[in-house]
Amino acid sequence: MPKKESLRARLRKADIRHFDKLIHDQPKEWLLKNFSKRADEYPVNTAMLMRNIVWQLRERIINKEKPPFTELLRTFWYAYIKSTLSRAGALGRERDQYKDLIANIVYMVKDINVMRYKNIGFRDDKQGQRMVGGRANIILFSEKAGHQEFLVDIAKRYSVSALALGGQPSVLNTEYFVDELKKKKVNLKRSFYLFSIVDYDPSGWIIRDAFLNNLKFYGLSHTRVIELVHPDMLSPDEIKISRYPIKAPESMRLKNQNWLKEVHKRNYKNQIYLEKRTIYPNRHKQGKLTLYGLEAESISIKRLTEKLQTVMIPLLGKSEELLKRYELKILDQALKDLMIHKLTI
């Protein structure tokens, strides 16, 4: 079995190497000479160029040749990348190359694991949207920044952690959140309970899963998610008022199917109000299935608070051992119910 790839091998794989000259200061000819390998759409390989600029800045900061950057990723884009791409004749007019930069940094952090955001010191534009409480292992998170006020209120009231993702969760945001947990000496191997306020639709669950994946990458391996937005939080009439049809283009077909499969595992009794099959008279063929979703906002703050009081409060302030005992008692009850079910069928 091969050994874990060395840092040098991982860098080589990503076409990253050391340059003595400052890449972002070099003229077009120099950029073309050094970064035209496997270039297709533009005169230079933009991914390779971006990664090397990022890596060079990291090297200079770590070697104390430069102070940490302490600015936003967007500022880094303007200060280092955009002008260099322009000089190399590689600035796209239609393509969002800022997104490409983010993807390349995520690749360097998560995929090939050669750096961390904090190595450069990037500032997190969502710093104000997260809190680490004294009961740090209880994490309330929302997909939208609109729930921020509610999160802050709950976080302050119960001294728990809270995070408003504000759309697709950023790896940077998660890295800094986990760093704050570490600073507070929270054991990352303990159980973490996550209370999720995301839209009840495929995109909402993709966002939730991406966040969980990021947490796992940074070392939180024992997490349990408790959904706060699902059809059983509403009455059938409320669902009929709040629901909206989920878009089903071909590109979303598989995602929608997977989401439905996951939803069915949970056996929400009101899920029936979120699925509608068109019936064709005189035809044996099954009609088209329309799926409906629920916005996170369809559950009122009052109801979310009530639910948290039932499901979150019993978990507060417990050590891992006490949590385990608490969960074992619940498991005991679940097993008794299962036993009765098996005896009576």
Add this chain to the structure above:
Amino acid sequence: MPKKEKKPEYIRFNTIKEYISSALKLRSTDKTVKKFIKQFDTAIEATLKDAGKSTKEDRRRTVMDKDILPALEKHLGKRQLTWQEAAGQILKYPAADLGKISKAINNYLRKEE
């Protein structure tokens, strides 16, 4: 300090990678293949040790079917855990995973209702 014994590697990394790419026409991550091999290597080692033990207990020098088949069944065959084994396994889980088991049981009961 005694030298730590090196774990034997029964399955070759490249064989698995090549099989996935040429026979299955798929790609695979190194991490996944390593995890797969580790599980199998552990199971093979445990199977061989059990079979060897059975051979020695029978005062033979040749490992035979009657040694290897029960060991294979124990370590690689699909079988149900005894209730003691299941309970032992459950007690090892951290709190968050115990919660997931309760939830799975409750989901099952709701489905059956």
